[in-house]
Amino acid sequence: xxxxxxxxxxxxxxxxxxxxxxxxxxxxxxxxxPWYKQELGKRPQLIIDIRSNVGEKKDxxxxxxxxxTAKHFSLHITETQPEDSAVYFCAARPAAGNKLTFGGGTxxxxxx
Amino acid sequence: DAGITQSPRHKVTETGTPVTLRCxxxxxxxxxxxxxxxxxxxxxxxxxxxGVKDTDKGxxxxxxxxxxxxxxxxLLTLESATSSQTSVxxxxxxxxxxxxxxxxxxxxxxTVV
Numbered sequence: 089x090x091x092x093x094x095x096x097x098x099x100x101x102x103x104x105x106x107x108x109x110x111x112x113x114x115x116x117x118x119x120x121x122p123w124y125k126q127e128l129g130k131r132p133q134l135i136i137d138i139r140s141n142v143g144e145k146k147d148x149x150x151x152x153x154x155x156x157t158a159k160h161f162s163l164h165i166t167e168t169q170p171e172d173s174a175v176y177f178c179a180a181r182p183a184a185g186n187k188l189t190f191g192g193g194t195x196x197x198x199x200x
Numbered sequence: 201d202a203g204i205t206q207s208p209r210h211k212v213t214e215t216g217t218p219v220t221l222r223c224x225x226x227x228x229x230x231x232x233x234x235x236x237x238x239x240x241x242x243x244x245x246x247x248x249x250x251g252v253k254d255t256d257k258g259x260x261x262x263x264x265x266x267x268x269x270x271x272x273x274x275l276l277t278l279e280s281a282t283s284s285q286t287s288v289x290x291x292x293x294x295x296x297x298x299x300x301x302x303x304x305x306x307x308x309x310x311t312v313v
Contacts, residue, residue: 131307132243
């Protein structure tokens, strides 16, 4: 089955700096890659996603890039703010089926 | 709200007792999932359903069973709870195969003592 690895497990950045989280996946058939943000004590919520026919996608201060050849994808957060502090999860889903496999999560702390 | 609710929100139970967690959706989505969340492990799939009475195992299904007798309800049962099943359990829904990401419920924090 699919295996998703996520790095780093924790990330501390100064407010205003950029944050980058990287994920690798094992199943070359995976074609959908969402990112979730989970604030303390809350449910994970989808913040951005990318499909395998696209190399990059942006939404305001967040962007996701995908390298299918290397089987890795990354989340970029620019101009970080304290409200970006949360746990972020990447995930991958193969073309056949509807199950997401999640990475282990990255705890991001934005220091004011 | 998100159209998906979990109950109970918190539960403390004793080792060896059966426990049932409920997930209820009002979105009429076909797919429903149960994940558990543990530090360092992210979200791991326990069981999922692709329709009424259609269920399948995930990667950490041992000790758990599920049932889906109606589109809107997906039940997770711990047959005989163990301390290793202390976790936060999330239910999720998605509309169809190939659709976008999941919508998660608010979670159930289960403690087995």
